[in-house]
Amino acid sequence: MDSAIPTGSFAYSSGLESSIAGGLISSAADLRQYLYAYLQQAASAELPYLTASFRRADLGKEFDLVAADYHAQLLVPSLAKASAGQGRTWLRLLTSFYPEAPLPEIALWFAHRHLPTHFTLVFALSLQRVGFVLLEVQTMFLHLQLRDQLSAAIRLGFLGPLEGHRLQHDFYAVFDQLLATSTGLDYQQATRTAFLLEAAQGLHADLYSKLFQN
DSSP, X not given: OOTTSOOSGGGOOXXXXXXXXXXXXXXXXXXXXXXXXXXXXXXXXXXXXXXXXXXXXXXXXXXXXXXXXXXXXXXXXXXHHHHHHHHHXXXXXXXXXXXXXXXXXXXXXXXXXXXXXXXXXXXXXXXXXXXXXXXXXXXXXXXXXHHHHHHHHHHTTSSOHHHHHHHHHHHGGGHHHHHHHHTTOOGGXXXXXXXXXXXXXXXXXXXXXXXXXX
């Protein structure tokens, strides 16, 4: 999960850039509140699908429902496009690390059903197939969500690398709480809670100039 691994997350900010440009985030305290809301939404909206995918990694009929449901609820076009792109990159990367694992089957499954390779789904499917346990996958996913947001804030010049590392360390303290509240949820209980963040993500395309091209 090192930030040097090219997962493609550097190419978009998931609404952070538009939140800063629109004045929703203007101070260090605002950023902390934003990060907490972002992680809460990742736990309530993404982890149930991640967990469901991990438990249905045989790609049977039950996973058909999970994938179709996830695709249908991802309504922000920029995030849907970024999710598919990052999923493709992740699968290629992991296949190069584990060439003997049955990972190409995942890409073929999505291609045959004309569904995008959404990152949350393929992240869980691929790591289950190379031998990780569920708690490790859930924790790594939250780590990536937090790291990507802080990396975006640093690239935007909103904070420095040292402060970014300090914030990452501080927010690890909430991972157990987030996992405890979301681990038992099935994908049909997934909820999005950060409505202002959803609005900021939708407005990203209207920024006059952009550093991140989501």
